[in-house]
Amino acid sequence: MAMQTEAKERLLGAAIDLVRRQGYNTTTVADICQEAKVTKGSFFHHFPTKDELAVRAIHRWHSFTEQFFAEAPYQQIQDPLQWIFGYLELRESLIHGELPNWTCFCGTLIQETYQSHPEFQEACAAAVLAHLEPIAANLKLAKQNHCPTADWDSESVAIFFQTALQGGFIMSKLVGSPEPAKESIYHLRAYIKSLFPSVDSPLSDQDSKHIP
């Protein structure tokens, strides 16, 4: 029983890794089994189809990222605006090494399956939007603290966080370097600062990281 659970987890992890490296449609059940070191018999014991595995992998990605961010040190920051900057600092720190290790499973999956697999779209949207909820909540609190009459919308700005991250991943894939993804977070941070013009940021030293 323990070994079966392990095989299932390995299949989910292998699917996530392979999609991040090469996309969904080109990834076969045989690829996933080979990567997970699991037999096809074991695959079909756990999942009726590749598509069903993918939906479970989205749920797995959702719970993995949820736990990862829930346990990160920036969660201890009490001030909502500094919490936001702490989140961005963590996101930036994740961008290093090989591209498949820090690009997004959901973003890569959905880029090619948004029309063919509405069940992927639904599960990926749920994962991404759940991730954005605390960002929107902290932006809203920070706005109440610093600029309650400003005309921007916290939820729309939170979505733009994910927009900048996803776009940075594509631009990094395009030029084969982590720089655009890092620069994207630099610009996102600068934009957030511009939304709080009355706040002196204690993070200005971080700007020197920016490579023009």
Added chain:
Amino acid sequence: MAMQTEAKERLLGAAIDLVRRQGYNTTTVADICQEAKVTKGSFFHHFPTKDELAVRAIHRWHSFTEQFFAEAPYQQIQDPLQWIFGYLELRESLIHGELPNWTCFCGTLIQETYQSHPEFQEACAAAVLAHLEPIAANLKLAKQNHCPTADWDSESVAIFFQTALQGGFIMSKLVGSPEPAKESIYHLRAYIKSLFPSVDSPLSDQDSKHIP
């Protein structure tokens, strides 16, 4: 001879359409031939492989987008900063109707092929970076005019334009709506305004388009 050229163009156009709808790896030569209403014999008369067609399609996309933007009315705007806002206004106006019609061929292609096809990466990067050159040049001129000592880099900000667009496309695919892509341009415009704090924007009425 005229008909042969037409078939070649139809194959390139069909490949671009299909990749925007469903990605690259799942698109077969048979799919492209069916979409283009061309025989397989004709396909292989023009292109030795699907990969070779794709490289030509990237070049086709590059020259198509180059011509489209070169002929757009905002090119007549003399002031560099207003040229930038004119560019963004055009980008926003393109976001309507079915997702495959306004999302990016290169961004969709590269999301799944960045490791397997370095020749796609090279051609897509060339197309996207060429598109960003006049944006960087106008940002640089506007900076010289309005805030020559500001510490941001024109080329990095120009790359962030494309980052915001590509990320907006992914987020729109994720939620099945054009809103995130439109919102992305709203936030990008607000960020650009924040980089030119001394300029009163004549475009402030446009902000009311923003749906919170």
